Amino acid sequence: MAASRVDAHRVTLAPSRKVSLPAVHDAPLEVPCLHCQALNRVPPARIGEAPNCGRCHSPLFAGRPHALTTATFDAALRGDLPLLVDFWAPWCGPCRTMAPQFEAAAGQLEPRLRLAKVDTEAEPALGQRHGVRSIPTVALFKGGREITRQAGAMSAAQIVAWTRSQGAG
Numbered sequence: 001m002a003a004s005r006v007d008a009h010r011v012t013l014a015p016s017r018k019v020s021l022p023a024v025h026d027a028p029l030e031v032p033c034l035h036c037q038a039l040n041r042v043p044p045a046r047i048g049e050a051p052n053c054g055r056c057h058s059p060l061f062a063g064r065p066h067a068l069t070t071a072t073f074d075a076a077l078r079g080d081l082p083l084l085v086d087f088w089a090p091w092c093g094p095c096r097t098m099a100p101q102f103e104a105a106a107g108q109l110e111p112r113l114r115l116a117k118v119d120t121e122a123e124p125a126l127g128q129r130h131g132v133r134s135i136p137t138v139a140l141f142k143g144g145r146e147i148t149r150q151a152g153a154m155s156a157a158q159i160v161a162w163t164r165s166q167g168a169g
Helices: 070-077 093-109 124-129 156-165
Strands: 010-014 017-020 029-032 039-042 083-088 114-119 137-142 145-151
Touching: 029 070, 070 114, 070 124, 083 093, 093 114, 093 156, 137 156
Parallel strands: 083 114
Antiparallel strands: 010 017, 029 039, 083 137, 137 145
16 A cells, blocks of 8 residues: 655645545634624535524524614624624614615625614614714724724615625625
8 A cells, every 4th residue: 555645735645646635614704693692603605504593593694784782782793794883863864764775785795794783872872982973874893893984874785885895795
C-alpha cells in the first residue's frame, strides 16, 4: 500500500494519485432569536431554509420587522448578520407612511440581514442612546455598532437600494 500524507485540504495517497477532500464549510452564522434572545448557530447554506430558534422554535426570519424594546435591543445586535432598525413614532405621519414600505423591504432583504423597529415614544431611552433627532430614521448596525443611518421616509425600493449600497443585503 502506498504511503499517505495529509495536507490541510487534500490527502495524497501516492505520488500520482490525489484525492481531494470536500471544502471546509463556512463556520455557522450566529443569529439571535428576536423572540427569546437565544443565540442560534445556522450553517450559511441553510440560512435561506426558514430556520427556527433552537430554544423557542419561533422562525428566525419572519419576512417582516420585529419590534424591539430596551430589554431586547442589545440581544438583537449580537450575531453575524447586519441589523436594519427603523426608529419611528406612532404620531409621525411619514413614519406611518413608511411602515408598510419597511415591511415590504423586510421580505426582500431577509435572510441576508435582520429588520427591526423601535417605537421612540414607548422606548425613548433607545432613541436618545442612538442620537435619533428626526423620525423616521433607519440605522444599519453590524457587529454591534452603528455603521450608517438615513433620516426621512423611503419607499421599499429605496430602502432596499440604500441598504445594498451600504454593503448589506
